[in-house]
Amino acid sequence: MFRLSRAAEYAIRGVAYLADNNSGDAIESEKIAKAEGVPAAYLAKLFQALAKKGFVRSVRGPEGGFTLAMSPERISLLDIIEAVEGPIYLNDCLIRAGHCQRETICPVHDVWRGAQEKLLDYLRGSTFADLVASGRVKLMRARRRSCAK
Amino acid sequence: MFRLSRAAEYAIRGVAYLADNNSGDAIESEKIAKAEGVPAAYLAKLFQALAKKGFVRSVRGPEGGFTLAMSPERISLLDIIEAVEGPIYLNDCLIRAGHCQRETICPVHDVWRGAQEKLLDYLRGSTFADLVASGRVKLMRARRRSCAK
């Protein structure tokens, strides 16, 4: 239906939390899940995938949890989406060059490629550093509004 | 999974066929289905939706079938996708303003909106007139290549 999966949504929220609380100490997945309001067991599983891909680092045992494995400006939304969902293809015929035998004659093909590039470029250009920054601005605005009342 | 449904893909192929064979005579859905290599009964069903939305006109009875209800440059890919799939929302929280209670504080929200606008603008800007034109260019090129062999 052309929609982002919950898995990706949860993973992004989780990484955003880590980026916003990037002290160096590991944070338990359960704590993150509670803070972001997502199912804990599910988030833990998603973080496994992120750890495998090298975006977060996992620490087992007491005082364990997860930390970012690189600085927030080096992680894009696209990175996390694809880590959790696999590569994005708007249409099957874009899976790889030559996969679609209609490629040379099908005019729709080019449109999909164009649309996909637009979307992917945008998501690739959005980093978690941006996200944290704009989140803080939003939070300040929300606070100001509630005080003014 | 962030992918276009087959329903939309089929519908687009069908409308593209009509746009490319826009003589004014109605064309049976079965003929279109065969030409485009899609399941006939399914395409017929999809065309019902397109007819309801006013993009194609249906003619019942012998010599019946479908024609475009407006000129190809007035129909965009987005029109057809949304006629078949319903409105596109990359993320649930974009379904309508105010639907997401995190809107004022959630920084990801703005990113989704940006990504969605990029994608929708692109699809809105791609018309079936463009599609037919580029399809004819592609066909000519393909013919030239096969003759040169």
Place this chain on the structure above:
DNA sequence: CTAAATAGGACTCCTTTTATCCTAAATCAA
């Protein structure tokens, strides 16, 4: 009247998504 076409609904099958749960492995501290 009959044949040909769409309209509409019901229904099935399959895949994917969204989880949950259990056991194993790692690690810290007493």
Place this chain on the structure above:
DNA sequence: TTGATTTAGGATAAAAGGAGTCCTATTTAG
């Protein structure tokens, strides 16, 4: 070493959505 805590990994189950078929009703040309 033991026990508590936390992630790793796999199995599994429930729910939803996607893809498609089929049957009957309706329209219409000849």
